[in-house]
Amino acid sequence: MNIGIKHCLIGIIFLTGCFRGIFSDRPKYLATEYVVNKPRIVALRSSPVEMVSGTPSTLDALLIAPKDATIEGWQVSACGLDLSSTTRTWIWDLLCFEKDDAITPLFSTPSLPYQFAVPTFPEIDSCNQWNDNMDTGLAISDTGWIEEGYYESECAHQLPIMVKAIVDGEPVFAAGFTNWYPNLPYHLRRDTTYSDAGIELNIPSQAKAGTEVSLALSIATNATYASFQWYIDAGVLLDTGITKAHQFQEATESFPHPLTTSNNRLVIPEEYEGTLRIWVVVHEPWYHDFDMTWAQGEIEVTP
């Protein structure tokens, strides 16, 4: 096809508003897909939140599924981790997992959380060259932000981790991207993650079918930039499946932690009876895929 015609077609698509809907897909998914009607892995976390060569790491995941589902096992693997390469590797998509020889199995286990040893991989040569060539125009010692050791912290691979669970014989997948450091970076031994903070899901223990109940998730840290994702067995969440922080309280003498709270409202279906489960996942909206925490609660619903 003539290039001009292609451009014209693309132009028509733009001008007629055909892109309307593309950018609302993610909010729509997060806002509306909160009822648990199939097995899904909705959160991942690791401690520490990034991988360091040859050190122990603990990985956990939140799998939500219908009540009668059985989790048979977990398999976790990385992609693009070349144990002999000294070249920095950055991978941005999951197509890597289509190449069998690029996959490094990390562990298999019947249950999570699971502590495993991150494979040992060599120092990265290419980082030094990149830093030497970088000229920010700022005198590093004058900024007050960049310290000795900071550049070494930046020297890491970025690779995806795939988590596969077998639920009732069927695979369920989730993936996240994280940095892989040859050495323990300065920042990692002192990052405060969401899973370090105390968490409370405040919900009624009992409720009548057809009523509206208030839900609140509190976390004892500054989570004012975090997203709160809600999942339920049944019903309607009036504040949708994704909320932001609604209250923030500074530390006090009697409660020496900041406290962040996000609220939601659940309308229980008229016909529901029995245990209704609720999950909330807290995570940063950008970066740090493995910096998540979660809480679960149950409401006993009576007719």
Added chain:
Amino acid sequence: MKHLWIAIALLTGCNLGGNTPPKFQTINGEEVKYLFGFAYVPSTIFSPLVVQPNSQWNISLEVSDANGDDVEILFPEAPGQINFNQETKQGYWNIPDDIVDNYPTLQILAVDDKGASDILIYPLEIAQEWDSGMWDTGMWDTGDWRNDRMLDGSDLVGEFSIDENDNRIQGTMEFLAPNRRCKITWAETKGSSLNPCELCTHSWSITIERGSVESTQPYCLEQQQQLESVVWNVGWSDRVEWNGLVYNSPLLYEHSTAGWVPFGQATVQQGHFSFQMDLDTYLID
């Protein structure tokens, strides 16, 4: 690549020959415009709409759907709880006094009953009275702004071995404040066993002395003096519920005013006790 973009547009955006997404017409009487398919409100392009705290802000929408589908309006990641009538497409937000974000962005999501959707981004500003005193002193210098994920703040880190006979501990503690270029090390630090606190499985009392300071700047020397004046009563438990909040494997610390409080992460494994305490200024002042 161009073919891919066209395919994506056709499959997710256009739905040619199928369902058409809903479309915003007006919000609070103002016409919603579209540019390259993106909905926007002309009056909010250069400045957000200013709304008052402790007041009710009313929302009125007109939305059309070319296929005549029912359209549901949703407010994902709203700054507060929006009360909205799906029939009349009118609602309100009772704006509290103490809102978390004074510049919230309202996402208004319209979804038809076949799943096609459109989104309108509506920037808001919550009117606030500036505290000129705070402004004049330099807001960024007060320590109010803090990001745990950057090289900010300070931590106390401990690595100890536990004597299996008398439960005493011996090891190293470090104070780390990288943004202030301050690192203090207390090698050969010892701690005695305490009766476990109510929340603790193990508790110890640690005294630190004569730390090695890798900086001569006043901040670091002040920190050393302050930290060495404290007796560090710490403990650990696998899981703790404190004030309704659940903590896994916390470091517990005997706070001067709050009592025993979870204050960081700790592990006790194979005769080894390690911890990391996130020191905000409140704790050590």
